[in-house]
Amino acid sequence: MKFSYNTVALVFDIIDKIFFRLGRNNPRKAIYNLIPNSSINILDVCTGTGSNVIKIAKDKPNVKITGIDNSQGMLNVGLKKISKHKLNNINFLLQDAVDMQFESKSFDYALISLILHEMDKNTSYKTLQNTYNVLKDNGKLIVFEFIYPESKKFLPNLAFKLVKKVEDDNLFPEFLSYNKEEYFKNNGFKIDKIHKFQYTVIYELVKI
Ligand SMILES: C[S@@+](CC[C@H](N)C(=O)[O-])C[C@H]1O[C@@H](n2cnc3c(N)ncnc32)[C@H](O)[C@@H]1O
Numbered sequence: 001m002k003f004s005y006n007t008v009a010l011v012f013d014i015i016d017k018i019f020f021r022l023g024r025n026n027p028r029k030a031i032y033n034l035i036p037n038s039s040i041n042i043l044d045v046c047t048g049t050g051s052n053v054i055k056i057a058k059d060k061p062n063v064k065i066t067g068i069d070n071s072q073g074m075l076n077v078g079l080k081k082i083s084k085h086k087l088n089n090i091n092f093l094l095q096d097a098v099d100m101q102f103e104s105k106s107f108d109y110a111l112i113s114l115i116l117h118e119m120d121k122n123t124s125y126k127t128l129q130n131t132y133n134v135l136k137d138n139g140k141l142i143v144f145e146f147i148y149p150e151s152k153k154f155l156p157n158l159a160f161k162l163v164k165k166v167e168d169d170n171l172f173p174e175f176l177s178y179n180k181e182e183y184f185k186n187n188g189f190k191i192d193k194i195h196k197f198q199y200t201v202i203y204e205l206v207k208i
Contacts, residue, residue, distance in 0.1 A: 009049065027195075027200045030197075034202075035063060037059075040108035042063055045112045048078065049075075050082070053065050054090070065089060065090040067090065067091070075092050098130065102134045105133075105136045107139060108136055110139065111142050111144070112141065113143070116143065128188070141203075145200065145201055146163060147200065185208065
């Protein structure tokens with residue numbers, strides 16, 4: 001990302017609506033549907049403004065969510081939503097993904113959404129390794145990321161071009177080029193299911 005997240009925080013939720021929530025078949029809804037309403041602990045790594053988890057916490061009261069991020073600006077936007085909806089099953093912490101402070105094997109689910117493509121190899125390796133360590137053995141990891149659009153439709157291609165413009169010129173294409181089976185396998189995860197959208201993808205992963 002070419003901008004600081006403390007600045008992006010001011011407009012992130014508007015961008016989120018346009019890029020990831022339009023139409024009935026949208027990826028945010030799909031992530032929401034993957035989370036059961038049962039007594040599970042979820043870790044949202046790099047939670048940002050809580051785009052994935054606020055609605056989950058609101059509608060699925062049995063779920064307990066911890067979101068971490070290293071931008072206080074992004075977290076502040078999410079914290080306002082938490083207090084607006086009076087949610088007591090979600091907690092946001094200022095914490096770096098490469099230096100997580102949780103007990104090992106303490107989460108049933110982890111989410112890593114829209115951030116691996118911005119990380120260099122070393123940072124994404126540490127982030128995935130830390131996530132692996134804090135997930136229970138039968139835990140699930142959900143990764144939401146970009147892919148090259150497969151159709152020639154104008155709008156998805158325009159949206160993807162706009163994303164490309166604000167992303168790092170080297171890290172973004174490098175991430176897109178990875179063989180994802182290998183990429184996740186090198187970090188201890190196996191792809192269980194893939195859900196493709198117009199320029200994004202959700203990977204459901206399990207520990208190997
Ligand atoms: C594109 S936003 C995605 C936010 C959220 N996961 C979502 O799907 O809307 C990426 C977030 O990752 C955070 N971030 C980047 N590197 C991080 C790190 N090393 N540790 C914690 N958070 C990080 C940024 O501050 C930002 O809030």
